[in-house]
Amino acid sequence: MPHTQVIEQLKASLQTAYRQAIDADARLDELKKAGHVKFDTIFSTSEGFTTKSNRFTPYVQELAADMEGFIQDPDTFAQSLESYIPKLGLLLQTMQAFKSNAK
Structure with a gap:
């Protein structure tokens, strides 16, 4: 898959x-x-x-x-994705869990 398709996804x-x-x-x-909110951060630095x-x-x-950084520097694209994808996944999963539990 070309980088442009990955970037669009x-x-x-x-956006979601x-x-x-x-x-x-x-x-x-x-x-x-x-x-009820008694915490300082949602994620720790160990989560990236x-x-x-x-x-x-x-x-x-x-x-x-x-x-924006890895779009501007295509040489680091693959390496940047290695840290980006887990953070995006964690964020989406955490928000989904929060939505489910906060009803």
Whole structure:
């Protein structure tokens, strides 16, 4: 599969993550107002993210910046994907679990 198709699929996944992050962050805001949010970060640095936030949107923004970086530098494309794909998967899985459990 050419890089352009991979990039398009990654962009579509990132757009999905962004929409889900907006919904998840809104739900987190509701939970915080009710006094239920008592954590500082969603992901630890050992999970690959440099962002430290108690909301999902900043993590999506980190992934968008990462993607922009490997699009601009095709020489590091394969190596960048090795760290990018697990982070994207973890983000999507975590938001799905949150959505399922926060009902």
